[in-house]
Amino acid sequence: MFAYYVELGLRSLKRNPVLTALMVFGIALGIAASMTTLTVMHLMGSDPIPWKSDKLHYVQLDNWSAEQPYSDDGRPPDQITYRDAVALMQAAKADRQAAMFKLSLPVQPENPELKPFQALGRVTHADFFAMFEPPFAHGGPWNRDQDAGHARVVVLGKDINEKLFGGQNSVGRTVRMDGVDYTVVGVLKDWKLRTRYYDLTNGAFAEPDEFYLPFTTAIDLKQRSSGNNSCWKSSDDGWDAYLESDCVWIQMWVELDSPARLAEYKSFLDDYVSEQKKLGRFPRPLNNRLLDVTEWMRDQKVVSRDVEVQTGLGFAFLAVCLVNTIGLLLAKFTRKSGEIGLRRALGASRRNVFTQFLIESGVVGLSGGLLGLLLTVLGLIAVRALYADYKSVAQLDWSMVATTIALAIVSALLAGLYPTWRACQVAPAAQLKTQ
Amino acid sequence: MLQMKHLSKVYRTHMVETHALRDFSIHVHDGEFVAVTGPSGSGKTTFLNIAGLLEEFSGGEYWLDGVDVRGMGDDARSRLRNEKIGFIFQSFNLIPDLNLFDNVDVPLRYRGFAAAERRKRIEEALARVGLASRMKHYPSELSGGQQQRAAIARALAGSPRLLLADEPTGNLDSLMARGVMELLEDINRQGTTIIMVTHDPELAARAQRNVHIIDGQVTDFDAEPRLRVPTRDDRAALAAV
Secondary structure, three states, rough: OHHHHHHHHHHHHOOHHHOOOOOOOHHHHHOOOHHHHHHHHHHHHOOOOOOOOOEEEEEEEEOOOOOOOOOOOOOOOOOEOHHHHHHHHHHOOOEEEEEEEEEEEEEOOOOHHHHHHHHEEEEOOOOHHHHHHHOOEEEEEHHHHHOOOOEEEEEEEEEHHHHOOOOOOOOOOOOEEEEEEEEEEEEEEOOOOOOHHHHHOOOOOOOOOEEEEEHHHHHHHHOOOOOOOOOOOOOOOOOHHHHOOEEEEEEEEEEOOOHHHHHHHHHHHHHHHHHHHHHOOOOOOOOOOEEHHHHHHHHHOOOOOOHHHHHHHHHHHHHHHHHHHHHHOOOOOHHHHHHHHHHHHHOHHHHHHHHHHHHHHHHHHHHHHHHHHHHHHHHHHHHHHHHHHHHHHOOOOOHHHHHHHHHHHHHHHHHHHHHHHHOOOOOOHHHHHHO | OOEEEEEEEEEEOOOOOEEEEEEEEEOOEEEEEEEEEEOOOOHHHHHHHHOOOOOOOOOEEEOOOOOOOOOOHHHHHHHHHHHHHHEOOOOOOOOOOOOOHHHHHHHHHHHOOOOOOHHHHHHHHHHHHHHHHOOOHHHHHHHHHHHEEEEHHHHHHHOEEEEEEEEOOOOOOOOHHHHHHHHHHHHHOOOEEEEEEEEOOHHHHHHEEEEEOOOOOOEOOOOOOOOOOOHHHHHHHHHHH
16 A cells, blocks of 8 residues: 555645645755754764774863863863873873874975975874874884884875875885975875864864874974964973973873773873872862763864754754645645545545555655755755865765655654644545535 | 434534434345435435445444444444445546546555456446446546446445445436436346435436435335336337347
8 A cells, every 4th residue: 555655645746736846845945954054063073983982082181270270161271281292102001192283394395396385284103093094095104113213204195195296106205394304104095084083172174184294203303383382371482491381282192992991091190190290280180081082072062052053943944844834735635635535435544544645745755855955965065165164074974865865754744744634534424525 | 234223313513403313214125226315404415424434323223234333443434334335426526636447446445455356346347337448538538427437437346235326417417317327227236235315206216215304314215125117228128028
């Protein structure tokens, strides 16, 4: 009977093309508005590395002033000092660990036809690559020995390798940045990150890094971070004083393979800070945090309040469209009272009538969903055009395609419930006499 | 086939109570052709609707083909209606955007027959009413008489035991009305019980028994079946003898 009801639904759509178009277009508009905003919100907030997001933890230590907290809600600073980063790296208590900061360097290409340009990269440790798993096209990451040896090596992103070497395997070749030559050890494929979750302090939706340098090497070369830098007290002038200061400018991640290891590391951090207190640092009460990837994304409000409000408005618009659809379905089904009475006389039970008209509503929903999908794609194109930052998250994935269709059908079924219930109340005898 | 005992039907609003049928008793036997007559508002259509399980009754008993229909749920009533009863309406009540094949198919769908069985029954029913060549035609492409024949085919396709006809010739000219009437008589001769509401005394006279209803009560009911007015087929058969 299901196929029969679908066939009847399709016939019914054809019978009143104007009414049908109004309903389908109404649902499509509501679906497009809600799904465009929901897609952006969903992808912004989705887990970027679900297979290990609970193992990667962002390190926060509260080294802030005794007089004034870092934030009113008691959160510790979102970066750590150089000296703490070095101490934690040297302690090596986690399964993997990487400190990092953002760096902008001038690149001087070998090719005389290319002009020098500024590139944004990342200074980090060898474990970064094993922790965050960027895909390599050629070569691989440097190793811990090269970290310790302050090696002048570099991993290039896909785009900069394209620019400097025409996309060829450039492993073993040299790249000159800020007057220093670095040997290429690896070249990444296109690393499609919706959110650059490993460095949310410098913009969750920033472009991918163009190069990666060893932390120790960059410090040797006195390269200052191009990212955020916060201090709660002034420090002496000079590079060494800066490194010794309580300014926070380093992000640090650790990989901990089990809850037990997490507890151990938390205990280690507390011990470390307690020791530092004895040296006159960390004047505030213990306030260390180890947030995993999704917790850190929530903490940093990757999905902003604005996006949540927009999504709410999108769904409110869908609700308005559904109310409109209820009215149109009511009108449509009322006009079919005669047919309903006849079908009841010919043996259809109320249940049959209910199923038939609910499926007809579902057919309207499916049509609205398909059109809504198309409008959603157009909406996301518009979002990408208007907000460059959202380029990576204004994309429709398969789960959202399925959600769009399902939402359209469920919405139409909900909208169809009342008109369908009314259709079932048709008294067949009265309709047959008045036909 | 159909037995009603002391049946009543009361329509209630917050202001008034209307007794459409009161102490209504009737017994129609298998294979009979019964004409129901009476003035407008006398309760003929209410009787037909209750007989066809389209309306509930307020009191009394109703047995249809040996089944007590009191207190039956909607699903059971619908199934019984689908299996036992065929309807023929004054205004044909064909679904305009279905062709004849699909119109006749409607009750068979609810019966749950397989596709092949449905096709066989539809083709046989349409052939029986002389519309085999019009299966793909839509109701708007047919004359009134042909539409009523299609409606009869729809009523017959499920092989009902009882055919309920409400003014089946009311919207037809006399020539078409005669054709439809002869078709009903033919169907009755093959064993289907027919109850027909009519205002037309001439048509009523062709039925085996007449029931006259006034103010919701049976005022006159032929105790025994009587000879029918000979049909054209009967006359032809007699002439052949």
